[in-house]
Amino acid sequence: MSDYVNELMSQVRKKNPSEPEFHQAVQEVVESLKHVLDKHPEYRSAKILERIVEPERVILFRVPWVDDQDEIHVNRGFRVEMNSAIGPYKGGLRFHPSVNLGILKFLAFEQVFKNSLTTLPIGGGKGGSDFDPKGKSDNEVMRFCQSFMNELYRHIGPDTDVPAGDIGVGGREIGFLFGQYKKLRNEFTGVFTGKGLNWGGSLIRPEATGYGAVYFAAEMLATRNETLEGKTCLVSGSGNVAQYTVEKLLDFGGKAVTLSDSTGYIYDEEGIGREKLEYVKHLKNVKRGRIKEYAGKYSNAVYADADQNADHNPIWDYKAECAFPGATENEINEKDAQNLLKNGVYVVSEGANMPTTSEGVDLLIQEKILFGPGKAANAGGVAVSGLEMAQNSQRLPWTRDEVDKRLQLIMKNIHETCVEVADRFGTPGNYVNGANIAGFLKVADAMLDQGVV
Numbered sequence: 001m002s003d004y005v006n007e008l009m010s011q012v013r014k015k016n017p018s019e020p021e022f023h024q025a026v027q028e029v030v031e032s033l034k035h036v037l038d039k040h041p042e043y044r045s046a047k048i049l050e051r052i053v054e055p056e057r058v059i060l061f062r063v064p065w066v067d068d069q070d071e072i073h074v075n076r077g078f079r080v081e082m083n084s085a086i087g088p089y090k091g092g093l094r095f096h097p098s099v100n101l102g103i104l105k106f107l108a109f110e111q112v113f114k115n116s117l118t119t120l121p122i123g124g125g126k127g128g129s130d131f132d133p134k135g136k137s138d139n140e141v142m143r144f145c146q147s148f149m150n151e152l153y154r155h156i157g158p159d160t161d162v163p164a165g166d167i168g169v170g171g172r173e174i175g176f177l178f179g180q181y182k183k184l185r186n187e188f189t190g191v192f193t194g195k196g197l198n199w200g201g202s203l204i205r206p207e208a209t210g211y212g213a214v215y216f217a218a219e220m221l222a223t224r225n226e227t228l229e230g231k232t233c234l235v236s237g238s239g240n241v242a243q244y245t246v247e248k249l250l251d252f253g254g255k256a257v258t259l260s261d262s263t264g265y266i267y268d269e270e271g272i273g274r275e276k277l278e279y280v281k282h283l284k285n286v287k288r289g290r291i292k293e294y295a296g297k298y299s300n301a302v303y304a305d306a307d308q309n310a311d312h313n314p315i316w317d318y319k320a321e322c323a324f325p326g327a328t329e330n331e332i333n334e335k336d337a338q339n340l341l342k343n344g345v346y347v348v349s350e351g352a353n354m355p356t357t358s359e360g361v362d363l364l365i366q367e368k369i370l371f372g373p374g375k376a377a378n379a380g381g382v383a384v385s386g387l388e389m390a391q392n393s394q395r396l397p398w399t400r401d402e403v404d405k406r407l408q409l410i411m412k413n414i415h416e417t418c419v420e421v422a423d424r425f426g427t428p429g430n431y432v433n434g435a436n437i438a439g440f441l442k443v444a445d446a447m448l449d450q451g452v453v
Contacts, residue, residue, distance in 0.1 A: 004037070004044065005030050012053055019102025021329060024358055025109050026053055032436035035425040046452075048444045052112070055105065057081040061151040063129055065144040068137055077148050079127035081161055082108035085446035088159055089125030090115055090382060092166030095173065099130045106329070107166075110353055111382070113439030114375040117414050120386035125161055127152070133168050134288070145176035152177075153184045156191055158392070164193040164385050167328065170240070170285070171196060171206075190392025193385035202388035203400040204407060205381075209351060210244025211404070212380015212411050213324055213372075217349035218252060219415035220370040220431075229253035232320040234345070236260045236313075237327035238284050238291050241351040241378070245324045246277050258315050260306075260327060261291045265315040268294075268301040312336050319343045326351030334359035341367055350374035365430060376414050376435040383410045 012026050030049060037044055059079040066072055078101060081089045091111040094104070104126045112124030129148060133141050156163060165174055174194045182188055188200075195201035204211070218228055231254045235242050238259045246256040255271035259280060272280070279297060283289045295303035304314060312335040316323065323345050325331055329352065332340070337360035340348070348364060349372040350356065356364070364371045384407055391397055398406075414435075421441075422434030 002034070005034060008049055008053075011050075016102065016105070019105060021106035021354070022102045022109065024330075025106040025354060028358065028361070028432070029109075029113065029436045029440065032433040033440060035427065035433060036437055036440065042448065043444050046448055048447055051447065052083060052440075052443065053109070055080050055082045055108065056084060057155075058101070058105075059127075059152075059155050060101070063131065063144065063148045063151070065140070065147045067140050075129050075131040075144070077127075077129045077151060078104050079152060079155055079161070079163075080104045080108040080125055081155070082124045082126070083112045083443060084123035085443050085450060086116060087121035087123045088157075089161035090122040090164070090385065091124055091126040092128075092164045093169045093173075093177075094126070094128035094166040095131045095133050095168030096128070097130055097132045099128045103329075104128060107353055110375055112443060113436060114379045115382055115386075116439040116442045117376055117417065117435060118379050118383045118386060118410055119413060120383065122162075122382070122386055122389075125163075126166075127163060128166065128169070131168075133173065138172065141173060142176045145173055146180040149177050149180035149184065153181050156181075158189045158191050158389070162191060162193060162385075162389060164382070167239070170194075190389050193388040195388070197397075200388075200392055202384060202391055202403055203398070204403040205384050205388055206240050207244040207247070208384035208407055209241045209378050209381030210246075210326065211248045212383065212407060213241070213245055213326070213349045213351040213377050214248035214252060214254075215380065215408055215411040216372045216377040216415055217322060217324070217347055217370075219412055220347060220349070220372055223419070224370070227252070228322070231255070231322050231347075232257060233322040233324060234258045234316060234318060234320045234340075235324045235326060236265070236315055236331060236355075237325075237352065238280060239326075241326035241381075242324075243277065243281055243284070245326055245351055246272050246280075247274075249324075250274060250277070254322065256324075257318065257320065259291055259294070260315055262306065263290050264292055264303055264305040266291055266294045266301045266303050267315075267318060268298065270300055312339065316340050317343065320345050322347040322349070324349055324351050325355035327355065328352055329354045330357050332356040332360045334363055336360060337363045340364075341369070346370060348372065349377040351378050353378065361432065365432060368429065371431055373432045373435050375439060376418050376431060379414055380407055380411055383407060
């Protein structure tokens with residue numbers, strides 16, 4: 001089986017050069033699937049893995065737009081439609097200078113298994129642009145979004161591909177994108193999730209990823225008869241995921257002491273209480289400022305600039321019991337993992353997509369801590385996106401309490417599935433294997449049923 005996996009990875013690297021994040025995501029999944037392929041040779045003979053690593057469709061297009069000084073800019077737009085075996089493509093749009101095809105393929109690949117785990121009938125996709133909304137006026141963002149949608153609208157629809165937001169794409173951007181789609185198609189459909197509440201959005205959608213990561217952590221702790229009450233928690237990021245991770249931790253009696261953005265991080269030993277959290281929400285969502293301003297507002301907080309040349313991230317080098325990486329991919333490397341363990345962290349629930357490097361994951365699993373991988377722990381966001389799609393189809397909004405209860409149940413079910421599958425395939429307590437195998441089996445069986453397409 002190792003020969004088969006090695007040959008598969010060799011082909012993936014050969015066909016997809018200069019895409020290390022994609023290679024990393026595929027490697028993690030296929031390593032878990034060694035436990036499956038021996039028992040199910042039909043997946044090998046049907047070339048399921050060879051097919052699943054190839055996107056069903058990749059769309060690449062130019063996005064010209066005009067800034068407020070009448071200067072023309074040209075960005076690249078992407079949509080990776082990875083797999084539709086169990087439902088229409090579903091996954092976010094990311095607007096950030098780092099966006100390239102390899103990043104989006106990794107995210108789309110992860111999304112396939114994450115969406116499968118939710119139990120909802122949705123496939124996997126991802127898209128975006130190397131456009132940077134930071135520092136742009138609302139009118140500049142609107143003109144870019146409209147130009148982006150002038151091409152993307154041909155490839156999406158409520159039964160084909162339903163995008164959402166991701167890094168750089170919040171409520172403002174979703175509004176502009178949806179408005180242009182509606183104008184071009186002359187129809188009002190649930191083609192986007194993350195919409196405004198007044199025009200088809202769902203309660204709990206902005207909160208869902210952060211809330212879900214905390215619900216998953218609570219389920220992991222329950223296996224050791226513990227709760228989040230009184231736990232000190234390290235949280236990275238300061239967008240939706242991080243904000244609502246902090247909010248739900250407060251509800252559960254936990255204490256978050258860190259937040260970050262691309263410029264640096266803050267450490268507040270007293271804890272980020274509700275008043276401080278409201279300040280962060282205004283700072284990031286309305287003012288669109290930098291996290292450094294938190295330390296100016298609250299003198300007890302310590303701020304440190306990000307050092308891109310450092311061999312570790314100091315946000316993970318504080319005493320705590322829990323960590324919630326909620327910023328971006330590969331923000332926890334092997335040294336960071338060592339620091340987490342050294343400082344007493346024994347719960348990691350990933351709010352971001354693949355925020356821990358392969359070496360870091362291996363170390364955390366080796367030490368048998370409670371490690372919730374992103375495709376399981378952060379599935380709350382896409383789960384509530386699926387619930388938003390259901391509400392749009394019914395033309396009925398659900399109450400906040402109803403959506404939150406459904407989210408909690410979905411996260412509980414994902415946790416139970418990961419535990420059961422990991423145990424069934426001989427790796428008890430390994431949530432990475434449980435998530436990868438459970439997500440794969442549902443998609444693989446659907447692909448077998450549907451023939452070679």
